[in-house]
Amino acid sequence: MNEEFKGALDRLEAARAEGLDAVAATLSTAELENVRVQYTGKKSNVSQVTQVMGRLDADERKQLGAAVNAAKTELETALSKRQTELGRREQEQRFEHERVDVTLPGMPYPDGYRHPLLLSVREILGILGRMGYDVFEGPDVEWERYNFDLLNTPKHHPARDVQDTFWVGDEMVLRTQTSPAQIRYMKAHQPPIRAAMPGFCYRNEAEDASHADRFYQIEGLAVDTDIRLTDLKGTLTEICRVYFGEGRRVRFRPHYFPFTEPSAELDIECSVCHGTGCRSCGGEGWLELGGSGMVHPNVLRAVGYDPEKVSGFAFGIGPDRYTMMKYGITDLRLFREDDLRFIAQFN
Numbered sequence: 001m002n003e004e005f006k007g008a009l010d011r012l013e014a015a016r017a018e019g020l021d022a023v024a025a026t027l028s029t030a031e032l033e034n035v036r037v038q039y040t041g042k043k044s045n046v047s048q049v050t051q052v053m054g055r056l057d058a059d060e061r062k063q064l065g066a067a068v069n070a071a072k073t074e075l076e077t078a079l080s081k082r083q084t085e086l087g088r089r090e091q092e093q094r095f096e097h098e099r100v101d102v103t104l105p106g107m108p109y110p111d112g113y114r115h116p117l118l119l120s121v122r123e124i125l126g127i128l129g130r131m132g133y134d135v136f137e138g139p140d141v142e143w144e145r146y147n148f149d150l151l152n153t154p155k156h157h158p159a160r161d162v163q164d165t166f167w168v169g170d171e172m173v174l175r176t177q178t179s180p181a182q183i184r185y186m187k188a189h190q191p192p193i194r195a196a197m198p199g200f201c202y203r204n205e206a207e208d209a210s211h212a213d214r215f216y217q218i219e220g221l222a223v224d225t226d227i228r229l230t231d232l233k234g235t236l237t238e239i240c241r242v243y244f245g246e247g248r249r250v251r252f253r254p255h256y257f258p259f260t261e262p263s264a265e266l267d268i269e270c271s272v273c274h275g276t277g278c279r280s281c282g283g284e285g286w287l288e289l290g291g292s293g294m295v296h297p298n299v300l301r302a303v304g305y306d307p308e309k310v311s312g313f314a315f316g317i318g319p320d321r322y323t324m325m326k327y328g329i330t331d332l333r334l335f336r337e338d339d340l341r342f343i344a345q346f347n
C-alpha cells in the first residue's frame with residue numbers, strides 16, 4: 001500500500017477520533033460552536049487530509065474521498081446530537097434560574113397605625129353615641145355672628161379678647177370653638193336634642209407643650225324640658241368613667257363662659273401623681289379637661305327657644321387633653337410630629 005495513502009488514512013482516523021472526543025467533552029453550546037469550526041472547517045485536520053489527493057492513484061483517491069466524507073458526516077451527526085443535548089440542558093438551567101417560586105413569602109409592607117387622637121375621637125364619639133348623641137359637624141370657616149354674637153359674646157365683650165382670632169375678611173373667622181355648631185344644630189332642630197359636634201378650632205397662639213394654634217374639640221349639647229346641672233355632672237362623670245376607667249377622680253370647679261350660666265371647669269386627677277402634685281400637673285394634682293355649663297338663656301333665645309320652657313347643658317371635650325391625661329403624655333407637640341415610634345404605641 002502507498003505509504004502516503006496509508007498515512008492519510010491514519011491522520012484521518014486520528015482527526016476523526018479527536019473530533020468525536022472533543023464534541024463529547026463540550027459543556028456548552030458556545031464551546032460546541034468552537035469545536036465545530038475547529039474539526040469540520042476547511043482548515044480542520046479532517047479537510048487537510050485531502051492535500052495528498054494529487055499524489056494518489058484513482059482508486060486511492062476514491063477511497064480517501066469516501067473516508068473523509070464519512071468522517072465529516074459522522075462528526076456532523078455527533079455535533080448535531082450534542083447541540084440538541086446541550087441546548088436542552090441550557091434551557092432547563094435558564095428555566096430553573098428564572099422560575100418564580102409562588103410559595104415564597106411576599107415583600108412585607110409596614111403596617112400603618114391610627115393616630116392616637118383619631119382613636120380618642122372615635123372612642124369619645126362612640127361613648128356619646130351610646131348615650132344617644134347625634135354627630136353634627138359645622139364649618140371651620142364661620143360667621144363672626146355664629147362664633148361670637150349668637151353665643152352671648154357681642155362685640156367689645158371681654159371674652160373675645162381671650163381668644164386670639166384668625167379673621168377671614170371682615171365678617172368671618174376660623175372658628176375659635178366648636179360652639180357655633182350648637183347654634184346651627186339648634187336652629188335646625190327642636191328640643192329634645194342631644195348632639196355631639198366634633199371638629200378643629202383655631203386660635204392665633206404660639207405653640208408650646210400645652211398650646212397649639214389648631215386643636216380638635218368635641219362639643220356636647222343637650223336641651224330638653226327638664227335639664228339640670230346634675231344631669232351635666234352625671235353625663236361628664238360617666239364619660240370620664242368609661243374613657244379613663246374606674247378610679248380616676250374628677251371634680252367640677254366654678255368658671256366663667258359667656259354662653260353658659262352657671263359654668264364649670266372639669267378637672268381630672270393627675271395620672272402621674274394621683275392628686276399629690278408633680279411636675280406634669282404643675283404641682284396641682286389635677287388637670288383641666290374642659291369647660292361646661294348650663295346653656296345661657298340668651299343663647300336659647302338667639303335660636304328661637306323659650307328659656308322658660310327648655311333648658312340645656314353644653315360641654316367641650318378636647319381629645320388631645322383626654323389622650324394626654326389617659327396615657328400620661330406631657331407634651332402636646334408629640335401629636336403633631338408624626339413619629340411612628342410614638343404613634344405605634346397606641347395601636
Ligand SMILES: [Zn+2]
Nearest residue numbers: 270273278281
Ligand atoms: Zn401630677
